[in-house]
Amino acid sequence: MATDSSVQRQSGVALWRQIADRIRGAIANGEYDGTGRVPPEMALAARFGVNRHTVRSALAALAQEDIVRPIQGIGTMIVRKERLNFPISRRTRFIEGLGAQARETEGLLLQSREELASEDLIRRLELAEGSHVVRLETLRKADGRPVSRATAWFPVPRFARIDEAYQRSGSITQAFRSLGLSDYTRVSTEVTATHADAADMKDLELSAGAIVLVTRSLNADPGGKPVQFAISRFPADRVQFTIEN
Amino acid sequence: MATDSSVQRQSGVALWRQIADRIRGAIANGEYDGTGRVPPEMALAARFGVNRHTVRSALAALAQEDIVRPIQGIGTMIVRKERLNFPISRRTRFIEGLGAQARETEGLLLQSREELASEDLIRRLELAEGSHVVRLETLRKADGRPVSRATAWFPVPRFARIDEAYQRSGSITQAFRSLGLSDYTRVSTEVTATHADAADMKDLELSAGAIVLVTRSLNADPGGKPVQFAISRFPADRVQFTIEN
């Protein structure tokens, strides 16, 4: 692991940001687990082939995200290290999927509105032309850290009051249950990735240039009737998906 | 869709790169399908709230990637617009998964070597301590465009000659078949995303700051014995995954 080049100049991405992204990834991968701290600034500077000040800019960005905390005279300690795993299967459930990975989970309702279904939604949810849907904007946290931002649509009138049910329980599964739907299954999940936009940065507490994993998922009731279509956004440095077949 | 802010200053990511990424994404999402061209430079500058020269830098980067081609007096034409879909299931096959999305596919063997299995590989492939594996570095293309870079490991001696078999056929499925394994299934797939590294940029023809989707997948024979573990990297702006349950 001598002079690990791997940072590019004149690429439109500042060196300090490339280095910050790589250190964040290394922390998430447990590469510094032995010491509980990041290597000294001089060592990182040598490894990436940059000036110490450039490394300091990178570490300052990570400190800003509360991922590390520098202590004068000691080093730069790792505060948080996490990559939550979400299993994707027929029985995908957000909270159960997390299992023992988080002590406490939270589901916040940011906004809800009834609206006319778009063409795409009509196709996905198998609705009649001109149907209405409820749209929920939610933010989910695990142990206080945001792990996903989702926009979900539900057919109306069947789930007209799901916003209230979600607000009470903070769980889609619970909300469905309180509206008389005791079981549902995941029909399909599309996964892509993109850069964080302004809303991601705000809600998911990310910095510019961060990556979000985007899923488009469809859930149906036991009879196969679609009950929910959702677009969810997860911070890529804190989350991975596992598909078990 | 008035003054779409959504580009961040002083974020460590140059404005021209953020804008290039957003235009590339918009093209992939078919937002300019009506005209077949990108909006005029002045319109984009107004929309992103930047100078025209900054937009030109972004478009120059996309032209470099052969995504657009500017024509003086006319506008900036969209040359390529693609987002391949890869289904992930028990029967995930690279080439069949592409189906009609590509006229022609290609599998190149970049490198192969026999090596000692790492701890992680011993666990994943259920090998005995000290076992050896064959490592294949492959690059896959669809219609001439690179769509994935993969490192795959296979148990030895069962698949000792798989490199030759792959080189002949350009297909893992075919290579398995020629070694007497007529069927296999996908056991699990982990999906994450990260920034493109130097090798990604070279092999996948990406520019710095681009996003790659990373999968870690395990295949097993019909008896459940693991036959392949692979880490694959896909350009996120050209690829999405679909999990059908």
Added chain:
DNA sequence: TCGAAATGTCTATTGTTATAGACAACTGTA
């Protein structure tokens, strides 16, 4: 108590990124 090793702060300089304005060159249409 001293020194090694680490982070913190300051000044100065250079190269890249972004803005600004002006005008040239090219295309299609009225």
Added chain:
DNA sequence: TACAGTTGTCTATAACAATAGACATTTCGA
């Protein structure tokens, strides 16, 4: 043919990113 609309090129300036070096401050252990 004239013109509106588009991309291409040039110059100049300001803001940000990166390098360089020096020295202060803090902590831990010999």
